[in-house]
Amino acid sequence: MNSEWAKLEQQLPAMLEESRKQAAKGNVAEYIPELAFAPADALGITVIDLQGRMITAGDCRLSFTMQSISKVYTLLLALMDNGEEGVFAKVGKEPTGDDFNSMLKLELVEPGIPFNPLINAGAIVISSLIHGADPDEKVERILAFFRKLADDPSLSYNKDVYLSEKRTAHRNRSLAYFLKDNEVLDEDIDVEEVLDVYFKHCSIEINCRHLARMALVLTNDGVDPHTGEELIPRRYVQIAKTFMISCGMYNASGEFAIQAGIPAKSGVAGGILALVPGRYGIGVIGPALNKKGNSTAGVDLLEKLSQAYDWSMF
Numbered sequence: 658m659n660s661e662w663a664k665l666e667q668q669l670p671a672m673l674e675e676s677r678k679q680a681a682k683g684n685v686a687e688y689i690p691e692l693a694f695a696p697a698d699a700l701g702i703t704v705i706d707l708q709g710r711m712i713t714a715g716d717c718r719l720s721f722t723m724q725s726i727s728k729v730y731t732l733l734l735a736l737m738d739n740g741e742e743g744v745f746a747k748v749g750k751e752p753t754g755d756d757f758n759s760m761l762k763l764e765l766v767e768p769g770i771p772f773n774p775l776i777n778a779g780a781i782v783i784s785s786l787i788h789g790a791d792p793d794e795k796v797e798r799i800l801a802f803f804r805k806l807a808d809d810p811s812l813s814y815n816k817d818v819y820l821s822e823k824r825t826a827h828r829n830r831s832l833a834y835f836l837k838d839n840e841v842l843d844e845d846i847d848v849e850e851v852l853d854v855y856f857k858h859c860s861i862e863i864n865c866r867h868l869a870r871m872a873l874v875l876t877n878d879g880v881d882p883h884t885g886e887e888l889i890p891r892r893y894v895q896i897a898k899t900f901m902i903s904c905g906m907y908n909a910s911g912e913f914a915i916q917a918g919i920p921a922k923s924g925v926a927g928g929i930l931a932l933v934p935g936r937y938g939i940g941v942i943g944p945a946l947n948k949k950g951n952s953t954a955g956v957d958l959l960e961k962l963s964q965a966y967d968w969s970m971f
């Protein structure tokens with residue numbers, strides 16, 4: 658392991674520059690207007706191991722919003738608030754093979770609950786399950802949880818990105834109202850309030866170090882590797898990691914599992930959170946995306962790293 662760490666330290670910058678070329682094949686997300694300002698050719702990575710050692714390369718200091726990566730951790734909080742039964746009465750456990758914001762299966766398949774918690778429809782339902790007296794308290798609880806996981810008490814959401822998404826979220830709004838009509842969102846639930854919680858957790862601003870650190874807690878089965886405190890029950894970490902393998906890269910999850918074979922979750926700002934179980938937490942940023950919503954350069958880098966260091970779990 659030590660020799661691998663030394664090799665990684667030495668080889669990562671050159672591997673990153675090679676993968677950066679893939680950025681030209683992607684496009685920065687524009688459907689949330691504020692995201693369009695991101696630098697298209699950026700690529701950065703941070704790797705942290707269980708001893709707290711850190712390797713960084715490229716544009717690892719870039720700040721960006723979590724977007725769908727936050728869904729892994731709101732799922733974990735919802736599980737901690739409601740238990741497995743409470744959560745899986747409202748969302749399924751299966752990949753869709755469809756785009757992350759698709760409405761298709763909500764209508765096609767009975768009983769109309771979202772297929773999994775990582776697609777937009779599922780994550781909106783998860784937002785409704787987070788405990789709190791009102792949307793502000795829910796957001797505060799999410800932030801408090803994420804701050805502990807990222808080991809940064811200053812973590813917050815980016816107001817411009819939040820407002821930009823809120824103004825333009827016609828598709829998410831229609832998904833949410835459809836879920837309300839299907840009574841997946843209960844009668845007493847205010848759809849706009851649920852969406853507000855969802856937009857805010859998608860807009861939480863982080864960098865690669867935060868992602869690597871949040872991944873490291875999953876790597877360590879829910880225990881903070883530095884304080885020894887259990888932040889998440891091991892069973893729920895197991896569930897989250899399984900969803901990352903089956904649905905974390907949307908309808909490219911199967912291909913990523915074959916090429917890289919490690920749990921990962923992407924977001925449309927270009928972030929990818931990945932982990933090598935029992936070993937590393939990894940954060941990547943590369944804002945240019947492929948058609949499926951995953952970072953072109955980021956996916957390339959993780960696949961090359963996994964193949965070079967034999968990280969696949971399979």
Ligand code: DON
Nearest residue numbers: 724725757859923924925950
């Ligand atoms: O709801 C949305 O469309 C965004 N806030 C998050 C989507 C996302 O990150 C999908 N990821 N690849």
